[in-house]
Amino acid sequence: MSALEVRLIAVEIRKWELENSKLYLTSYIVINDEERNLNFGVGILQPPEMVEEYFGKLRKEIAAQSENTTPQDVNFDSETFLRQKLYNYFKRIMMELNNPRRKRGQPKMIFTTHMDIYNENQDISFLPERIQFFVVLNWARKYYNREDYKRAIDPLRQLIKLDPEYGLGYMMLARSLKKIRKYDEAMRLYEKYAEVDQSTEAWLELAKSLRKGKLFERSEEIYQRILKEDPTNREARIGLAQIRYANKNEEFWKILEELYQEDPVWLRQWLVEEFNFRIYVPEKTILTPVQAAKMLGYKQTFELTQRAFKNELPSHFNPSKARITFYREELENWAEVMNRFKCLEEEIKLYPERIDMEEEPEVEIINTEPDGHLSKKDGKELTKVEEILMEIRARKAQRLAANASLKDGKTAAPLNGNSPRGKSGGGAKRSRKSASRSTE
Secondary structure, three states, X not given: OOOEEEEEEEEEEEEEEOOOOEEEEEEEEXXXXXXXXXXEEXXXXXXXXXXXXXXXXXXXXXXXXXXXXXXXHXXXXXXXXXXXXXXHHHHHHHHHHOOOOOOOOOOOOOOOOEEEOOOOOOOOOOOOXXXXXXXXXXXXXXXXXXXXXXXXHHHHXXXXXXXXXXXXXXXXXXXXXXXXXXXXXXXXXXXXXXXXXXOHHHHHHHHHHHHHOOOHHHHHHHHHHHHHHOOOOHHHHHHHHHHHHHOOOOXXXXXXXXXXHHOHHHHHHHHHXXXXXXXXXXXXOEEOHHHHHHHHXXXXXXXXXXXXXXXXXXXXXXXXXXXXXXXXXHHHHHHHXXXXXXXXXXXXXXXXXXXXXXXXXXXXXXXXXXXXXXXXXXXXXXXXXXXXHHHHHHHHHHHHHHHHHHHOOOOXXXXXXXXXXXHHHOOOOOOHXXXXXXXX
C-alpha cells in the first residue's frame, strides 16, 4: 500500500475548555491538490505531549477519511519542521494560559489562536504553485473571516493571480474593497466574479451590488435574466421588490404578496432581517430622533435610537456628527410592511399627530455612499481616524443615555406596547456591528 503524502497549511483554535483541559482545533491540510479541514480536540498538557497527541489524532482523522489507508500510511511533508512549529505554538499557548501577570480574578485567555505553517513575510516560491495557492488562500481567509478587510486585500490580490479562475477570490476581494470604500474597483470585481463563476449566486451578488450602488437599470436587467431561467428564484424577485420600493413604485406590494402566499414564514424572516427600507427619491421628510420617537409612540428617544443602531428600523447615521436621522416616509412604509405581513408580535402604531410641528428638524445634506456609509457635506470621505472618533462618540452618547435612564429608574418602552422584535420575525436581527457589515 502506497503512502499518503499530506501537507499541513495552518492550525486554528476553534474553542477551549479549561475545565476539561481541552483545545479544539481546525487543521487545514492539502492531499492530492485538494484542501480538507479536520476538526478534533487535544488535551492541554506539556507542549511535547500535545505535539505527539496532535499528530496521532491527525493521522487517524486522515486515515478515516481516506480509503484503504491506515495511520501508518500517512506521511507529512517536512514533519520535523512541522513538529518544531507545533511545539512553539503550544508552548506559547501554555505561556498565555499561565501568564503570571494576569490580574487577580481575570480569566485565563488564549490569544494565539491561529498558526500559519508558512508566514506571510516568507518566500514561498519554492513550493509547488498549487500549494502556494492554498497557502495564500489561508492568509486571505484568516483576515477575511476576522472582518479585517484591509489586511485581506493584498493576499486576495495574490490569490487571483495564482488562480484567475477562482471565482470566490474575486467575491472576497470585491467585498473587502467595498468595506474600505473603494466602490469602483469593487464593482468591477463583482462583475469579474459573475463572469468567472457563472453561478446564480454570483449573478445575484452582482445584482445586489449594483442595486446598492443605485444602478437600478443594470441590477434589474440581471434579476430579470435570472428569473427567465428560474421564475421561482426568491432572491431575484425580492431584489426587484427592493428596486420598486426604492423608487416608490407600488408594484413592490404585488411581489411581496406573491412571496407571502408561497411561504409566509420565509418572507417574514427575510423582511425582519434583510429588507433595506430605503427610498432613493428627493421628496422625503427628515425627522429628528425626538420627532421619530413621538411618531412611533416611544416614551424615551433612547429606546428608538437603540433599535436604530441595531438596524431594526430604517435610519441614517452620520458619523461626522454622531447623529441619527430618520425619514417619515421610510418609517411609514416600514410600519405598513411589518403590519401587513405580521412580522412582529404586535402591530406597529403610528402617531403623526404627536410630532411637534413647531420643532423644526435640522435640514442637512447627507451624502450617502453606495453601501450606506455617509460622508462630509463637502463630499469628502471621512478618514479612518475621524470615523473611529465619531463611532466612539456615538457609543459614549448611548452609554450616557442608558445610565441616565437606569439612574432615573425608568424603563424605556413604546406607548403602544410594541416589542423590539416579534417571535414571528424569525430570529434576532444582525447587529450593526455592520456599518462594516454586511452588507452587503
